[in-house]
Amino acid sequence: MRLEAEKLGHSFGDVVIFQDVSFAIDSGEMVALRGPSGSGKSTLLSILSGSVTPTRGRVIRAGDCRVGWVFQNPHGVSRRTVLDHVVLPLLARGARRAEAERTARGVLAEFRLGELTDSPFRSLSGGEAQRLMLARALTSSPDLLLVDEPTAQLDPVSAATVVQVLGSLRDRGVMVLVATHDDRVGEACTRSIHMGNR
Numbered sequence: 001m002r003l004e005a006e007k008l009g010h011s012f013g014d015v016v017i018f019q020d021v022s023f024a025i026d027s028g029e030m031v032a033l034r035g036p037s038g039s040g041k042s043t044l045l046s047i048l049s050g051s052v053t054p055t056r057g058r059v060i061r062a063g064d065c066r067v068g069w070v071f072q073n074p075h076g077v078s079r080r081t082v083l084d085h086v087v088l089p090l091l092a093r094g095a096r097r098a099e100a101e102r103t104a105r106g107v108l109a110e111f112r113l114g115e116l117t118d119s120p121f122r123s124l125s126g127g128e129a130q131r132l133m134l135a136r137a138l139t140s141s142p143d144l145l146l147v148d149e150p151t152a153q154l155d156p157v158s159a160a161t162v163v164q165v166l167g168s169l170r171d172r173g174v175m176v177l178v179a180t181h182d183d184r185v186g187e188a189c190t191r192s193i194h195m196g197n198r
Protein backbone atom coordinates (compact mmCIF):
# COMPACT_ATOMS: atom_id res chain seq x y z
CA MET A 1 0.00 0.00 0.00
CA ARG A 2 1.27 3.47 -0.84
CA LEU A 3 0.00 7.00 -0.39
CA GLU A 4 1.23 9.72 -2.70
CA ALA A 5 0.68 13.45 -2.49
CA GLU A 6 1.46 15.23 -5.72
CA LYS A 7 2.06 18.98 -5.69
CA LEU A 8 -0.68 19.62 -3.16
CA GLY A 9 -1.68 23.16 -2.41
CA HIS A 10 -4.49 24.65 -0.40
CA SER A 11 -6.00 28.10 0.04
CA PHE A 12 -8.88 29.39 2.11
CA GLY A 13 -10.25 32.23 0.03
CA ASP A 14 -7.27 34.35 -1.01
CA VAL A 15 -5.04 33.01 1.75
CA VAL A 16 -2.56 30.42 0.56
CA ILE A 17 -1.98 27.96 3.41
CA PHE A 18 0.60 25.78 1.65
CA GLN A 19 1.69 24.94 -1.85
CA ASP A 20 3.67 22.41 -3.80
CA VAL A 21 3.71 19.69 -1.14
CA SER A 22 4.75 16.31 -2.56
CA PHE A 23 5.64 13.09 -0.73
CA ALA A 24 4.96 9.37 -0.64
CA ILE A 25 4.40 7.05 2.32
CA ASP A 26 4.63 3.27 2.17
CA SER A 27 3.16 0.59 4.43
CA GLY A 28 5.09 0.21 7.65
CA GLU A 29 6.32 3.79 7.72
CA MET A 30 5.62 6.26 10.47
CA VAL A 31 6.12 9.82 9.27
CA ALA A 32 5.95 13.04 11.29
CA LEU A 33 4.19 16.08 9.89
CA ARG A 34 6.02 19.04 11.38
CA GLY A 35 5.66 22.78 11.07
CA PRO A 36 4.57 25.84 13.01
CA SER A 37 1.02 26.42 14.17
CA GLY A 38 -1.12 27.48 11.22
CA SER A 39 1.17 25.95 8.59
CA GLY A 40 -1.65 23.62 7.50
CA LYS A 41 -0.91 20.27 9.12
CA SER A 42 -4.52 19.55 10.11
CA THR A 43 -5.70 20.81 6.73
CA LEU A 44 -3.31 18.43 4.98
CA LEU A 45 -4.59 15.52 7.11
CA SER A 46 -8.16 16.41 6.09
CA ILE A 47 -7.12 16.41 2.44
CA LEU A 48 -5.40 13.03 2.78
CA SER A 49 -8.49 11.59 4.48
CA GLY A 50 -10.57 12.70 1.51
CA SER A 51 -12.81 15.00 3.54
CA VAL A 52 -11.35 18.20 2.01
CA THR A 53 -10.56 18.70 -1.68
CA PRO A 54 -7.21 20.38 -2.24
CA THR A 55 -7.12 23.60 -4.23
CA ARG A 56 -4.22 22.17 -6.22
CA GLY A 57 -2.57 18.84 -6.82
CA ARG A 58 -3.88 15.38 -6.05
CA VAL A 59 -3.73 12.49 -3.61
CA ILE A 60 -3.07 9.07 -5.06
CA ARG A 61 -4.05 6.08 -2.97
CA ALA A 62 -5.45 2.66 -3.75
CA GLY A 63 -9.24 2.56 -3.91
CA ASP A 64 -9.39 0.02 -1.10
CA CYS A 65 -7.13 2.04 1.21
CA ARG A 66 -8.89 2.16 4.57
CA VAL A 67 -8.27 5.43 6.39
CA GLY A 68 -8.38 5.84 10.17
CA TRP A 69 -8.27 9.21 11.90
CA VAL A 70 -7.45 10.09 15.48
CA PHE A 71 -8.19 13.69 16.39
CA GLN A 72 -6.29 16.01 18.68
CA ASN A 73 -9.00 15.96 21.35
CA PRO A 74 -10.24 12.46 22.06
CA HIS A 75 -13.94 12.31 21.17
CA GLY A 76 -15.87 9.79 23.19
CA VAL A 77 -19.35 9.35 24.58
CA SER A 78 -19.09 10.26 28.26
CA ARG A 79 -21.54 7.63 29.58
CA ARG A 80 -20.31 4.77 27.41
CA THR A 81 -17.71 2.37 28.72
CA VAL A 82 -14.23 1.87 27.36
CA LEU A 83 -15.31 -1.53 26.05
CA ASP A 84 -18.32 -0.03 24.23
CA HIS A 85 -16.07 2.40 22.35
CA VAL A 86 -14.18 -0.47 20.76
CA VAL A 87 -17.07 -2.95 20.47
CA LEU A 88 -19.52 -0.62 18.71
CA PRO A 89 -17.48 -0.08 15.52
CA LEU A 90 -16.94 -3.85 15.31
CA LEU A 91 -20.69 -4.49 15.63
CA ALA A 92 -21.33 -1.83 13.00
CA ARG A 93 -19.08 -3.78 10.67
CA GLY A 94 -21.11 -6.95 11.18
CA ALA A 95 -19.27 -8.77 13.97
CA ARG A 96 -21.30 -10.78 16.48
CA ARG A 97 -21.41 -9.44 20.02
CA ALA A 98 -19.30 -12.24 21.62
CA GLU A 99 -16.69 -12.07 18.87
CA ALA A 100 -16.60 -8.24 19.01
CA GLU A 101 -16.10 -8.30 22.78
CA ARG A 102 -13.32 -10.86 22.52
CA THR A 103 -11.51 -8.79 19.91
CA ALA A 104 -12.06 -5.57 21.84
CA ARG A 105 -10.76 -7.03 25.11
CA GLY A 106 -7.63 -8.25 23.35
CA VAL A 107 -6.93 -4.85 21.80
CA LEU A 108 -7.64 -3.02 25.06
CA ALA A 109 -5.22 -5.25 26.95
CA GLU A 110 -2.57 -4.51 24.37
CA PHE A 111 -3.11 -0.78 24.84
CA ARG A 112 -2.86 -1.17 28.63
CA LEU A 113 -6.56 -0.42 29.08
CA GLY A 114 -7.58 -3.89 30.21
CA GLU A 115 -8.33 -2.78 33.77
CA LEU A 116 -10.57 0.02 32.55
CA THR A 117 -12.91 -1.89 30.22
CA ASP A 118 -16.00 -1.11 32.34
CA SER A 119 -15.09 2.49 33.14
CA PRO A 120 -17.12 5.26 31.54
CA PHE A 121 -15.28 7.41 29.02
CA ARG A 122 -15.71 10.50 31.23
CA SER A 123 -13.54 8.98 33.96
CA LEU A 124 -10.48 8.49 31.74
CA SER A 125 -7.32 10.57 31.92
CA GLY A 126 -6.13 12.34 28.78
CA GLY A 127 -3.56 9.66 28.04
CA GLU A 128 -6.04 6.83 28.58
CA ALA A 129 -8.61 8.52 26.34
CA GLN A 130 -6.01 9.05 23.61
CA ARG A 131 -4.94 5.38 23.80
CA LEU A 132 -8.59 4.36 23.60
CA MET A 133 -9.00 6.39 20.41
CA LEU A 134 -5.95 4.64 18.94
CA ALA A 135 -7.30 1.23 20.04
CA ARG A 136 -10.61 2.02 18.37
CA ALA A 137 -8.86 3.17 15.19
CA LEU A 138 -6.90 -0.09 15.12
CA THR A 139 -10.06 -2.22 15.17
CA SER A 140 -11.10 -0.71 11.83
CA SER A 141 -7.89 -2.23 10.37
CA PRO A 142 -6.73 0.98 8.70
CA ASP A 143 -4.10 0.95 5.97
CA LEU A 144 -3.47 4.62 6.64
CA LEU A 145 -3.77 6.18 10.08
CA LEU A 146 -3.87 9.98 10.33
CA VAL A 147 -3.13 11.25 13.81
CA ASP A 148 -3.37 14.87 14.89
CA GLU A 149 -1.26 15.96 17.89
CA PRO A 150 -1.67 12.75 19.91
CA THR A 151 0.53 13.86 22.79
CA ALA A 152 -0.69 17.44 23.22
CA GLN A 153 -1.48 18.00 26.90
CA LEU A 154 -0.18 14.57 27.97
CA ASP A 155 2.32 13.99 30.75
CA PRO A 156 5.64 12.41 29.69
CA VAL A 157 4.68 8.87 30.76
CA SER A 158 1.34 8.92 28.91
CA ALA A 159 3.01 10.50 25.89
CA ALA A 160 5.65 7.75 25.86
CA THR A 161 2.93 5.09 25.88
CA VAL A 162 1.11 6.76 22.99
CA VAL A 163 4.37 6.90 21.02
CA GLN A 164 4.90 3.20 21.74
CA VAL A 165 1.36 2.39 20.55
CA LEU A 166 1.90 4.33 17.32
CA GLY A 167 5.11 2.38 16.77
CA SER A 168 3.27 -0.90 17.21
CA LEU A 169 0.69 0.16 14.61
CA ARG A 170 3.52 0.93 12.19
CA ASP A 171 5.03 -2.47 12.93
CA ARG A 172 1.75 -4.07 11.82
CA GLY A 173 2.21 -2.48 8.41
CA VAL A 174 -0.04 0.56 8.90
CA MET A 175 1.07 3.81 7.21
CA VAL A 176 1.08 6.29 10.09
CA LEU A 177 1.19 10.04 9.48
CA VAL A 178 1.28 12.05 12.67
CA ALA A 179 1.03 15.83 12.91
CA THR A 180 3.04 16.88 15.93
CA HIS A 181 4.95 19.63 17.71
CA ASP A 182 6.43 17.02 20.04
CA ASP A 183 10.10 16.13 19.47
CA ARG A 184 9.61 12.75 21.19
CA VAL A 185 7.05 11.81 18.56
CA GLY A 186 9.27 13.22 15.82
CA GLU A 187 12.21 11.12 16.99
CA ALA A 188 10.10 7.94 16.94
CA CYS A 189 9.24 8.52 13.28
CA THR A 190 11.30 7.32 10.34
CA ARG A 191 11.28 10.78 8.80
CA SER A 192 9.50 14.11 8.76
CA ILE A 193 7.56 16.18 6.28
CA HIS A 194 8.04 19.89 6.98
CA MET A 195 5.29 22.39 6.36
CA GLY A 196 5.61 26.12 6.56
CA ASN A 197 7.44 27.32 3.46
CA ARG A 198 4.54 29.26 2.03
Ligand SMILES: Nc1ncnc2c1ncn2[C@@H]1O[C@H](COP(=O)(O)OP(=O)(O)OP(=O)(O)O)[C@@H](O)[C@H]1O
Pocket residue numbers: 012017035036037038039040041042043044
Ligand atom coordinates in the same frame (compact mmCIF):
# COMPACT_ATOMS: atom_id res chain seq x y z
N1 LIG B 1 -12.22 26.09 7.28
C1 LIG B 1 -11.31 27.05 7.31
N2 LIG B 1 -11.58 28.28 6.79
C2 LIG B 1 -10.67 29.26 6.80
N3 LIG B 1 -9.44 29.15 7.31
C3 LIG B 1 -9.12 27.96 7.86
C4 LIG B 1 -10.03 26.86 7.88
N4 LIG B 1 -9.41 25.80 8.46
C5 LIG B 1 -8.18 26.23 8.80
N5 LIG B 1 -8.00 27.53 8.44
C6 LIG B 1 -6.77 28.31 8.60
O1 LIG B 1 -5.76 27.62 7.89
C7 LIG B 1 -4.51 27.72 8.59
C8 LIG B 1 -3.96 26.32 8.80
O2 LIG B 1 -4.75 25.66 9.80
P1 LIG B 1 -4.38 24.20 10.31
O3 LIG B 1 -5.31 23.89 11.43
O4 LIG B 1 -4.35 23.29 9.15
O5 LIG B 1 -2.90 24.45 10.84
P2 LIG B 1 -1.98 23.51 11.77
O6 LIG B 1 -0.61 23.52 11.17
O7 LIG B 1 -2.64 22.19 11.94
O8 LIG B 1 -1.99 24.32 13.13
P3 LIG B 1 -1.77 23.80 14.66
O9 LIG B 1 -0.35 23.32 14.74
O10 LIG B 1 -2.00 25.05 15.46
O11 LIG B 1 -2.80 22.73 14.93
C9 LIG B 1 -4.79 28.49 9.86
O12 LIG B 1 -4.42 29.83 9.64
C10 LIG B 1 -6.29 28.36 10.04
O13 LIG B 1 -6.81 29.47 10.71
